[in-house]
Amino acid sequence: MRTTECESIILGATDYGEADRLVTFFCHEHGKLRGVARGAKRSRQRFGGALEPFARLHLQVSLKEGLVRIQGADILTVFPGIRTDLGRIGCAGYACELVDRLLPEGGANPRLFRLLAAFLEFLDHSPYAESARRFFEINLLNILGYRPALEHCAGCGAGLAGLERLGFSATAGGILCRNCGTGSMPVTAATVTLLHRCLSTGRFGAVDFPPSALAEAGKLLDASIAIHLSRPLNSLVFLCELKEQAPGGSIQND
Ligand SMILES: [Zn+2]
Structure with missing residues:
Protein backbone atom coordinates (compact mmCIF):
# COMPACT_ATOMS: atom_id res chain seq x y z
CA MET A 1 0.00 0.00 0.00
CA ARG A 2 1.61 3.29 -1.07
CA THR A 3 0.80 6.69 0.36
CA THR A 4 0.56 9.57 -2.04
CA GLU A 5 -0.67 13.15 -2.07
CA CYS A 6 -3.25 14.13 -4.65
CA GLU A 7 -5.14 17.26 -5.58
CA SER A 8 -8.83 16.52 -5.32
CA ILE A 9 -12.35 17.91 -5.22
CA ILE A 10 -14.77 16.33 -2.76
CA LEU A 11 -17.84 15.05 -4.63
CA GLY A 12 -19.75 13.70 -1.64
CA ALA A 13 -19.25 12.68 1.97
CA THR A 14 -21.31 10.87 4.58
CA ASP A 15 -20.72 9.86 8.19
CA TYR A 16 -19.69 6.25 8.52
CA GLY A 17 -20.06 4.46 11.83
CA GLU A 18 -19.19 6.18 15.08
CA ALA A 19 -16.23 8.27 14.03
CA ASP A 20 -15.41 7.91 10.34
CA ARG A 21 -16.37 9.62 7.12
CA LEU A 22 -16.92 7.94 3.80
CA VAL A 23 -15.78 10.25 1.01
CA THR A 24 -16.11 10.21 -2.77
CA PHE A 25 -13.54 12.47 -4.38
CA PHE A 26 -12.31 13.42 -7.81
CA CYS A 27 -8.52 13.27 -7.94
CA HIS A 28 -6.72 15.11 -10.74
CA GLU A 29 -4.27 12.26 -11.14
CA HIS A 30 -6.33 9.14 -10.38
CA GLY A 31 -9.91 10.06 -11.30
CA LYS A 32 -12.91 9.31 -9.10
CA LEU A 33 -12.14 7.37 -5.93
CA ARG A 34 -13.93 6.38 -2.76
CA GLY A 35 -12.19 6.41 0.57
CA VAL A 36 -12.65 6.24 4.29
CA ALA A 37 -11.24 8.84 6.66
CA ARG A 38 -10.81 7.11 9.99
CA GLY A 39 -11.72 9.30 12.96
CA ALA A 40 -12.65 12.25 10.71
CA LYS A 41 -15.76 13.01 12.74
CA ARG A 42 -13.61 13.43 15.86
CA SER A 43 -10.22 14.58 14.60
CA ARG A 44 -10.65 18.24 13.70
CA GLN A 45 -6.86 18.53 13.76
CA ARG A 46 -6.16 16.09 10.95
CA PHE A 47 -9.10 16.94 8.74
CA GLY A 48 -10.29 20.32 10.02
CA GLY A 49 -13.78 19.96 8.54
CA ALA A 50 -12.24 19.71 5.07
CA LEU A 51 -14.13 16.64 3.91
CA GLU A 52 -17.22 18.51 2.73
CA PRO A 53 -18.75 18.54 -0.76
CA PHE A 54 -16.97 20.67 -3.40
CA ALA A 55 -13.96 21.55 -1.20
CA ARG A 56 -10.72 21.54 -3.21
CA LEU A 57 -7.77 20.12 -1.31
CA HIS A 58 -4.62 18.05 -1.19
CA LEU A 59 -5.44 14.64 0.23
CA GLN A 60 -2.89 12.23 1.64
CA VAL A 61 -4.18 8.83 0.65
CA SER A 62 -3.09 5.20 0.76
CA LEU A 63 -4.05 3.69 -2.57
CA LYS A 64 -5.29 0.10 -2.64
CA GLU A 65 -8.02 -1.94 -4.27
CA GLY A 66 -11.52 -0.87 -3.26
CA LEU A 67 -11.76 1.82 -0.60
CA VAL A 68 -8.68 4.00 -0.26
CA ARG A 69 -7.56 5.22 3.15
CA ILE A 70 -7.55 9.00 3.61
CA GLN A 71 -4.74 9.90 6.01
CA GLY A 72 -4.96 13.68 6.01
CA ALA A 73 -6.12 16.77 4.15
CA ASP A 74 -4.80 20.26 3.39
CA ILE A 75 -7.48 22.65 2.16
CA LEU A 76 -6.74 24.67 -0.99
CA THR A 77 -10.17 26.36 -0.90
CA VAL A 78 -13.64 25.60 0.41
CA PHE A 79 -15.00 28.21 -2.07
CA PRO A 80 -16.26 30.64 0.58
CA GLY A 81 -18.15 32.74 -2.00
CA ILE A 82 -20.28 29.75 -2.99
CA ARG A 83 -21.13 29.05 0.64
CA THR A 84 -22.75 32.48 1.13
CA ASP A 85 -25.53 31.85 -1.36
CA LEU A 86 -28.16 29.09 -1.51
CA GLY A 87 -28.37 29.14 -5.31
CA ARG A 88 -24.62 28.71 -5.68
CA ILE A 89 -24.50 26.00 -3.00
CA GLY A 90 -27.28 24.14 -4.84
CA CYS A 91 -25.51 24.46 -8.18
CA ALA A 92 -22.08 23.41 -6.87
CA GLY A 93 -23.68 20.42 -5.14
CA TYR A 94 -25.48 19.53 -8.35
CA ALA A 95 -22.26 19.73 -10.41
CA CYS A 96 -20.45 17.43 -7.97
CA GLU A 97 -23.30 14.93 -7.82
CA LEU A 98 -23.53 14.89 -11.61
CA VAL A 99 -19.80 14.17 -11.95
CA ASP A 100 -20.07 11.51 -9.25
CA ARG A 101 -22.95 9.77 -11.01
CA LEU A 102 -21.67 9.95 -14.60
CA LEU A 103 -17.93 9.41 -14.15
CA PRO A 104 -16.86 5.78 -13.74
CA GLU A 105 -14.55 5.00 -10.82
CA GLY A 106 -10.77 5.10 -11.45
CA GLY A 107 -8.99 6.44 -14.54
CA ALA A 108 -7.79 10.04 -14.68
CA ASN A 109 -9.88 12.60 -16.52
CA PRO A 110 -7.93 15.88 -16.25
CA ARG A 111 -10.20 17.70 -18.75
CA LEU A 112 -13.27 17.00 -16.63
CA PHE A 113 -11.33 17.91 -13.48
CA ARG A 114 -10.45 21.28 -15.04
CA LEU A 115 -14.08 21.85 -16.11
CA LEU A 116 -15.44 21.16 -12.62
CA ALA A 117 -12.72 23.27 -10.98
CA ALA A 118 -13.42 26.16 -13.40
CA PHE A 119 -17.16 25.97 -12.71
CA LEU A 120 -16.58 26.09 -8.95
CA GLU A 121 -14.19 29.05 -9.40
CA PHE A 122 -16.85 30.82 -11.46
CA LEU A 123 -19.59 30.16 -8.88
CA ASP A 124 -17.27 31.38 -6.14
CA HIS A 125 -17.14 34.84 -7.74
CA SER A 126 -20.43 35.21 -9.63
CA PRO A 127 -24.13 34.90 -8.84
CA TYR A 128 -25.74 31.67 -9.96
CA ALA A 129 -26.96 31.87 -13.54
CA GLU A 130 -28.78 29.11 -15.37
CA SER A 131 -26.66 29.79 -18.52
CA ALA A 132 -23.51 28.79 -16.63
CA ARG A 133 -25.09 25.55 -15.45
CA ARG A 134 -26.04 24.66 -19.05
CA PHE A 135 -22.51 25.60 -20.20
CA PHE A 136 -21.15 23.14 -17.64
CA GLU A 137 -23.55 20.38 -18.69
CA ILE A 138 -22.89 20.45 -22.45
CA ASN A 139 -19.13 20.48 -21.85
CA LEU A 140 -19.41 17.63 -19.34
CA LEU A 141 -21.41 15.53 -21.80
CA ASN A 142 -18.86 16.34 -24.50
CA ILE A 143 -15.87 15.26 -22.38
CA LEU A 144 -17.57 12.03 -21.32
CA GLY A 145 -18.52 11.17 -24.92
CA TYR A 146 -22.27 11.59 -24.24
CA ARG A 147 -22.80 14.77 -26.20
CA PRO A 148 -25.89 14.80 -28.43
CA ALA A 149 -25.19 15.21 -32.17
CA LEU A 150 -25.48 18.89 -33.09
CA GLU A 151 -23.98 19.12 -36.60
CA HIS A 152 -25.89 16.38 -38.41
CA CYS A 153 -29.34 14.88 -38.09
CA SER A 169 -34.62 13.37 -29.29
CA ALA A 170 -32.30 12.12 -26.55
CA THR A 171 -32.95 8.50 -27.44
CA GLY A 183 -43.37 14.78 -33.13
CA SER A 184 -40.06 15.33 -31.33
CA MET A 185 -39.13 18.25 -29.04
CA PRO A 186 -38.85 21.42 -31.19
CA VAL A 187 -35.49 23.25 -31.15
CA THR A 188 -34.42 26.36 -33.06
CA ALA A 189 -31.12 26.69 -34.93
CA ALA A 190 -30.25 29.65 -32.64
CA THR A 191 -30.23 27.36 -29.58
CA VAL A 192 -28.02 24.82 -31.36
CA THR A 193 -25.60 27.63 -32.32
CA LEU A 194 -25.37 28.71 -28.66
CA LEU A 195 -24.66 25.13 -27.56
CA HIS A 196 -21.88 24.99 -30.16
CA ARG A 197 -20.45 28.21 -28.77
CA CYS A 198 -20.37 26.66 -25.28
CA LEU A 199 -18.08 23.96 -26.67
CA SER A 200 -15.77 26.31 -28.57
CA THR A 201 -15.12 28.82 -25.78
CA GLY A 202 -13.49 27.57 -22.62
CA ARG A 203 -14.72 30.41 -20.43
CA PHE A 204 -17.68 30.38 -18.04
CA GLY A 205 -19.85 33.46 -18.42
CA ALA A 206 -18.90 33.89 -22.11
CA VAL A 207 -22.20 32.48 -23.42
CA ASP A 208 -25.44 34.04 -22.30
CA PHE A 209 -28.63 32.26 -23.38
CA PRO A 210 -31.70 34.48 -23.98
CA PRO A 211 -34.77 33.13 -22.07
CA SER A 212 -36.35 31.14 -24.95
CA ALA A 213 -33.04 29.51 -25.94
CA LEU A 214 -32.29 28.82 -22.28
CA ALA A 215 -35.59 26.97 -21.92
CA GLU A 216 -34.93 24.90 -25.06
CA ALA A 217 -31.33 24.14 -24.15
CA GLY A 218 -32.47 23.21 -20.64
CA LYS A 219 -35.00 20.66 -21.87
CA LEU A 220 -32.52 19.22 -24.35
CA LEU A 221 -29.75 18.87 -21.75
CA ASP A 222 -32.03 17.56 -19.00
CA ALA A 223 -33.18 14.79 -21.37
CA SER A 224 -29.61 14.05 -22.56
CA ILE A 225 -28.44 13.65 -18.95
CA ALA A 226 -31.48 11.72 -17.71
CA ILE A 227 -30.96 8.83 -20.17
CA HIS A 228 -27.60 8.10 -18.49
CA LEU A 229 -28.97 8.07 -14.93
CA SER A 230 -30.70 5.12 -13.29
CA ARG A 231 -32.43 7.41 -10.76
CA PRO A 232 -32.88 11.20 -10.46
CA LEU A 233 -30.23 13.39 -8.83
CA ASN A 234 -30.95 14.39 -5.22
CA SER A 235 -29.43 17.84 -5.72
CA LEU A 236 -31.67 18.57 -8.71
CA VAL A 237 -34.75 18.53 -6.47
CA PHE A 238 -33.18 21.26 -4.31
CA LEU A 239 -32.12 23.26 -7.36
CA CYS A 240 -35.64 23.07 -8.86
CA GLU A 241 -37.23 24.19 -5.59
CA LEU A 242 -34.93 27.22 -5.54
CA LYS A 243 -35.73 27.98 -9.16
CA GLU A 244 -39.47 27.93 -8.46
CA GLN A 245 -38.91 30.57 -5.78
CA ALA A 246 -36.88 32.72 -8.21
CA PRO A 247 -38.18 31.93 -11.70
CA GLY A 248 -35.85 34.41 -13.49
CA GLY A 249 -33.01 31.92 -13.37
CA SER A 250 -30.90 34.08 -11.04
CA ILE A 251 -31.11 32.91 -7.46
CA GLN A 252 -29.84 35.14 -4.67
CA ASN A 253 -30.66 34.74 -1.03
CA ASP A 254 -30.91 37.86 1.08
ZN1 LIG B 1 -32.96 13.44 -40.65
Missing part, protein backbone atom coordinates in the same frame (compact mmCIF):
# COMPACT_ATOMS: atom_id res chain seq x y z
CA ALA A 154 -29.16 12.01 -35.60
CA GLY A 155 -31.75 10.15 -37.70
CA CYS A 156 -30.59 10.36 -41.33
CA GLY A 157 -27.16 12.03 -41.05
CA ALA A 158 -28.12 15.03 -43.23
CA GLY A 159 -26.32 18.33 -42.58
CA LEU A 160 -28.38 20.87 -40.63
CA ALA A 161 -26.85 24.09 -41.97
CA GLY A 162 -29.48 26.59 -43.09
CA LEU A 163 -32.39 24.80 -41.38
CA GLU A 164 -34.22 26.96 -38.85
CA ARG A 165 -36.69 24.57 -37.29
CA LEU A 166 -35.26 21.39 -35.91
CA GLY A 167 -36.25 18.64 -33.54
CA PHE A 168 -34.48 16.85 -30.73
CA ALA A 172 -32.17 9.17 -31.12
CA GLY A 173 -28.93 10.78 -29.92
CA GLY A 174 -29.31 14.43 -30.90
CA ILE A 175 -30.77 17.06 -33.20
CA LEU A 176 -33.14 15.87 -35.93
CA CYS A 177 -34.01 17.35 -39.32
CA ARG A 178 -37.63 18.21 -40.12
CA ASN A 179 -38.34 14.83 -41.73
CA CYS A 180 -36.86 12.72 -38.94
CA GLY A 181 -38.02 15.02 -36.14
CA THR A 182 -41.80 14.79 -36.59
